[in-house]
Amino acid sequence: MGAAPVRAQLLAVGELAPGRTALLLRLPELIASLRAGHALHLLHAEAGGYRLRRVAPVTHIDLIAGSVQVGLQPRVDGGRDSLAELAPGTDVIVSGPVGQPIGVDPDALQILIVTDIEGFPWVRLLATSLAEAGRSVTMLIEANTAAEIPPTSLLPESVEVVVATADGSLGHRGSAADLVKTFAEWADQIVAAGSSDLLSATGLQLRAAGAEDRTSARVSRPRGSAHATRLQLILAHEIGCGSGVCGGCTYQSAAGSIRLCKEGPAVTADGGAARARSPR
Numbered sequence: 001m002g003a004a005p006v007r008a009q010l011l012a013v014g015e016l017a018p019g020r021t022a023l024l025l026r027l028p029e030l031i032a033s034l035r036a037g038h039a040l041h042l043l044h045a046e047a048g049g050y051r052l053r054r055v056a057p058v059t060h061i062d063l064i065a066g067s068v069q070v071g072l073q074p075r076v077d078g079g080r081d082s083l084a085e086l087a088p089g090t091d092v093i094v095s096g097p098v099g100q101p102i103g104v105d106p107d108a109l110q111i112l113i114v115t116d117i118e119g120f121p122w123v124r125l126l127a128t129s130l131a132e133a134g135r136s137v138t139m140l141i142e143a144n145t146a147a148e149i150p151p152t153s154l155l156p157e158s159v160e161v162v163v164a165t166a167d168g169s170l171g172h173r174g175s176a177a178d179l180v181k182t183f184a185e186w187a188d189q190i191v192a193a194g195s196s197d198l199l200s201a202t203g204l205q206l207r208a209a210g211a212e213d214r215t216s217a218r219v220s221r222p223r224g225s226a227h228a229t230r231l232q233l234i235l236a237h238e239i240g241c242g243s244g245v246c247g248g249c250t251y252q253s254a255a256g257s258i259r260l261c262k263e264g265p266a267v268t269a270d271g272g273a274a275r276a277r278s279p280r
């Protein structure tokens with residue numbers, strides 16, 4: 001984590017999708033350091049001396065207004081989130097950035113993002129940043145039903161959105177991963193975020209297409225390069241210190257252990273920490 005904790009003013013409580021809360025914070029002190037893939041560590045003192053701590057991905061940045069939007073992730077215990085019930089004007093203690101930017105190869109012009117509703121807060125800013133940088137972005141997004149899909153107004157018009165719903169109420173009936181093969185040849189780089197089922201299925205579909213590790217002709221990547229590999233998985237974490245101390249976000253992989261709040265949230269398909277240049 002970077003700078004010391006600062007006091008942020010809550011400007012508004014909104015939604016990224018039905019039931020998916022977003023907080024708009026006035027945060028001029030940290031805004032310049034934030035990139036796609038970063039999260040913020042939120043701390044709010046509650047009654048009885050309890051200090052609520054949450055890791056919330058950055059979903060939107062307005063440099064002119066000095067405001068940052070973060071998405072609240074559903075609590076793993078299913079409980080209510082008192083941060084969502086704060087009144088505008090309330091102060092929240094914020095520190096960050098948490099984690100590393102999502103790496104994007106500078107030569108990758110066509111980016112495929114595969115996500116579900118849980119993953120969407122982790123990749124919304126990525127899609128926006130890449131589109132604003134002139135890259136072609138396609139987002140495959142899945143939900144149980146059409147009513148859960150985030151409004152397309154949350155993304156630049158240039159982002160192509162392809163929807164999959166489990167009940168077939170909108171778009172493809174089934175998983176977004178079913179559509180990955182269609183875009184496997186097109187994509188220079190692929191970023192997947194969301195449930196473990198979706199991440200696994202995305203990897204399997206790419207493997208089935210023989211495209212998991214294939215390098216696009218546009219991407220010149222020397223062997224052993226520190227650039228990101230073609231498929232990156234975004235692993236969310238909700239609670240913890242956010243500073244690499246508690247070990248609560250440690251992810252064990254064949255490539256070793258990764259603290260998601262320090263080396264994550266992006267990991268390569270083999271489980272290593274991803275590193276590359278950020279779009280912003």
Ligand code: FES
Nearest residue numbers: 240242244247261
């Ligand atoms: S939340 Fe990552 S080490 Fe504590």
